[in-house]
Amino acid sequence: MDASGLPLLDRRISDCRACPRLVSWREEVARAKRAAYADWTYWGRPVPGFGPADARMLIVGLAPAAHGGNRTGRMFTGDRSGDVLYEALYDVGLASQPTAMHADDGLELYGVRVTSPVHCAPPANKPTPQERDTCRPWLVQELRLLRPTLRAVVVLGAFGWQAALPAFAEAGWSVPRPRPAFSHGARYPLDGLELFGCFHVSQRNTFTGRLTPAMLRDVLRTAARAAGLPATAV
Ligand code: SF4
Numbered sequence: 001m002d003a004s005g006l007p008l009l010d011r012r013i014s015d016c017r018a019c020p021r022l023v024s025w026r027e028e029v030a031r032a033k034r035a036a037y038a039d040w041t042y043w044g045r046p047v048p049g050f051g052p053a054d055a056r057m058l059i060v061g062l063a064p065a066a067h068g069g070n071r072t073g074r075m076f077t078g079d080r081s082g083d084v085l086y087e088a089l090y091d092v093g094l095a096s097q098p099t100a101m102h103a104d105d106g107l108e109l110y111g112v113r114v115t116s117p118v119h120c121a122p123p124a125n126k127p128t129p130q131e132r133d134t135c136r137p138w139l140v141q142e143l144r145l146l147r148p149t150l151r152a153v154v155v156l157g158a159f160g161w162q163a164a165l166p167a168f169a170e171a172g173w174s175v176p177r178p179r180p181a182f183s184h185g186a187r188y189p190l191d192g193l194e195l196f197g198c199f200h201v202s203q204r205n206t207f208t209g210r211l212t213p214a215m216l217r218d219v220l221r222t223a224a225r226a227a228g229l230p231a232t233a234v
Contacts, residue, residue, distance in 0.1 A: 006053040006142070009138070009141055011048075013046050014045050014046055014048055016120075018134050019135070021123075021128070021131070025120075026044050026045065027044050029042065030042035030071075031044075037067060037071055042070060043070055043071060043072060045120075046120050047070065049116075049142055050074050050076075050113065050114050051109040052111065052113060055113035055146055055149060056229055057112045057150070057152045057154065057229060058113050058114075058143075058146060058150055058154070059085070059112065059113070059156065060115055060154070060155045060156065060164045061075070061081075061201075062125070062127075062157055062159050062163075063119070063120065063125065064119065064121045065081065065121060065125070066121040067079065068081070068082060070120075070121035072101075072102050073103050074100070074102075075114045076100060076114055076201075077100040077107075080206070081200075081202055081206075083099070083100070084213070084216065085114070086098060086100040087099070087213070088213060091213075092217055092220050092221045092232055093231055094111065094112045094220065095112075111224075111227065111229045115142055116139075117139050117163035117164055118135045119135055119138060125202075132163050136166065136170065137170075139163075139164070140170045143168065144171050150227075151193055151194065152195075152224070153168075153190070153193060153194075153196065154196045154197075154198055154220065155198070156201060157198075157199060157200030159200075162182075173193075174191040175190065176190075184211070184215065185218075185219065196219055198215075198216065199211040199215070
């Protein structure tokens with residue numbers, strides 16, 4: 001497969017119903033809604049990756065948020081985590097605007113794609129190991145499609161790291177044993193790419209200052225430069 005297959009993959013992901021618990025949760029949340037979004041028609045389906053098919057850099061999160069991606073249908077769009085991530089991407093010159101409000105807001109990513117190892121919003125933001133493993137083939141296919149242009153991968157958080165490394169291996173990438181350990185700022189060469197670790201942009205991390213905007217921008221800028229993207233200094 002080549003990069004032209006990515007839109008097709010995204011459409012197939014959007015139709016997936018492989019995890020009964022997650023299907024029921026994402027659809028129940030979409031029916032019940034949050035009061036602030038009562039006039040929205042929630043997406044209520046799996047959320048595919050977002051960004052160009054010829055991306056040089058990939059950001060791997062965890063899973064869509066119930067009232068974020070599960071509402072808007074676009075990865076990291078419409079929640080606080082996305083606000084932090086997209087503002088940082090804009091700051092380093094990798095996004096066309098600092099905000100991500102809805103799927104038709106005009107946001108473009110420059111050379112960067114954002115995805116997750118689990119494509120449906122899980123209760124309490126916690127997919128089960130079985131759900132993570134069931135969703136892995138989607139990430140594996142996405143990695144294979146992106147591989148020809150990809151030069152750097154940033155994984156957000158330890159859970160994403162644990163989910164992503166087996167997917168890298170399954171996609172045919174050579175992953176060292178023992179597997180590289182996650183930490184914020186970690187940087188490893190991986191099968192001709194550069195792999196970076198970054199604390200997740202969750203509210204728990206950003207509200208407490210565990211992950212500051214400066215720390216996030218640093219990782220994104222370093223990864224972008226490793227990928228050959230023209231990241232700007234802030
Ligand atoms: S989490 Fe992944 S495998 Fe499970 S239903 Fe959603 S898209 Fe399908």
